[in-house]
Amino acid sequence: MNETIETGKTAAITSYILGIGVFIAMSMNSEDKNAFASFHIRQGLGITLTFISLGLVISNFDSMMISAPMWIFVLVLWSYGITSAIKGETKPVPLLGKYFQKWLSSIS
Template sequence: MDNSIEKGKTAAITSYILGIGVFIAMSMNSEDKNKFASFHIRQGLGITLTFISLGLIISNFDSLMISAPMWVFILVLWSYGITSAIKGEIKPVPLLGTFYQKWLASIS
C-alpha cells in the first residue's frame, strides 16, 4: 500500500466524525498536505454540509416519513466514505462525491 495513504489514513477516518471531525482532520493535515487525507476531508465536509442543509429544510416538516429517508441517505454516504477511508481507497461517495471534490477544491 502507498505510504502516503498510510500517513493520511488517521486524518481521513477522523474527517467522517460528523461536525467536529472535519476540523480536527483539517488541523491534522495542515502542515504536511496529504492528498489522500485531503480527498476524504472534502468528502467528510461535504457530507456534514449536506446533513446540516437537509436537516434545516426537513426539520420544518416534523414528519418521520420525510426525515427517515434523509437519515438513511446520510448514513449510506457516511458508511461508504468511512469504509473507503479505512480500506485506503480514493472513491467519491455516491451521487454527491464528485460534486464535493469540485465545490470544495480549495479545501486541502
C-alpha cells in the same frame, strides 16, 4: 502511493466524525498536506454540509416519512466514505462525491 495513504489514513478516518471531525482532520493535515487525507476531508465536509442543509429544510416538517429517508441517505454516504477511508481507497461517495471534490477543491 501506499506511504501517502498510510500517513493520511488517521486524518481521513477522523474527517468522517460528523461536524467536529472535519475540523480536527483539517488541523491534522494543515502542516504536511496529504492528498489522501485531503480527498477524504472534502468528502467528510461535503457529507456534513449535506446533513446540516437537509436537516434545516426537513426540520420544518414534523414527519418521520420525510426525516427517515434523509437519515438513511446521510448514513449511506457516511458509511461509504468511512469504509473507503479505512480500506485506503479514494472513491467518491455516491451521487454527490464528485461534486464535493469540485466544490470544495480549495480545501486541502
